[in-house]
Amino acid sequence: MTVVLRSPQEFHAWRKQQKGSVGFVPTMGALHSGHEELLKQARKNNDVVVLSIFVNPTQFNDTNDLDKYPKTWEQDLAMAEANNVDAIFCPRYDDMYPDNYRYKVSENSYSNLLDGAHRPGHFDGVLSVVMKLFNIVAPTHAYFGEKDFQQMTLIQGMVESFFMDLQIVPVATVREEDGLAKSSRNVRLTSAERLKAPAIYKAISESKTAEEAAEKLNAQGFIVDYVTDVGTRRFVAARLGDVRLIDNVQI
Template identity: 60%
Template structure:
């Protein structure tokens, strides 16, 4: 059973002991609702480090819509079982007041890439992401931290933050884990109803096979998605779409990316 730390003071005391003993710390920050994508991160961290720390905190400052935050799945008991099965040493589960004693008065922002793609129509989203990740890094003090390539924009922004602030840790990217039909693993997939789940794999199929972004956007719209964007940057194609084919009739937003 992993050790459960519920506040920063407990986590800091443990990490000081580990680092003082010369143990390397691998860190996997999550918002819970663990799936095979998270498991891939944990397995890589377990392979690389003496100590593996998993954090579970649904960060309200990165949600633009209160409804989306409130409907984010909470599966803490099952998440801890998964962590135990994968050999996680510690699970950090803080509350809002622990992480934001300033009530989010101090904010970390990036002024270029964070304004594009997912950031364009989600003002403040990446401010929330970078702020929480910086706080978690300062609390856990990992040697290596693991992030999935599904959230590729987030990955690039975190790598940039670590470089810009001369932070003494390594960011390890882990490849996207997909369902057998190509759908990228995501905690949001559980909100899809049967029709939504049948439709969702078309995201990967369309962006992988379309000759350009205009055609991809047109095909996604015809399939029934509301397209936020389809954009090529460098050798990678990024997509974000929405659908209301959910269990509760609310809207869910799905993202993906592929090399081109």
């Protein structure tokens, strides 16, 4: 039976009763099979599994995007129970930000590239809420998908920089059969956009250069924020209609 805990105080009381390793999967809900893979990895390798569901306002630079973020509580609860999650932490904004976001965590280098360059303040919000969640949950392992590779890298750096006592575990991107990276935002695509969306993965995988990939996507009607090679990975963010999709591949 999965227990649902709503406040940090409620969670702390429950956490004190737990023994052994704790695997943690932080999410904003609207769970899909990509999240399920994170939960499976956590369940396989830990004594206790915690899932958090919190749509974090401070990481949305576009209030319309926040308003449209899908909420699927009953489906999320069913997935948690099917994967033997021990607890869901589902706080309110006032519980997570009693200071109304006066204090925040910032990174001033890598966070300014890629998504950070197009979404001002986004990674401040991500790092701030993740640190809060780590402090509340006190996990031994936390699981993140490689689809959000920049986010995962920044969180890993935060953990190292602040001497936090947990291990970040990367999990490979889960894809649809046609190559589209699983994302909670995919449900907002129209049927025509959904048919076109796999071109993102195809372009970044098959093109010799980032410039070539961007040209292919522009030609197919995507609005490209960026296609950029950083180190050994190629990153993309592109819009179909009002849905912004990201992906990355090893090159």
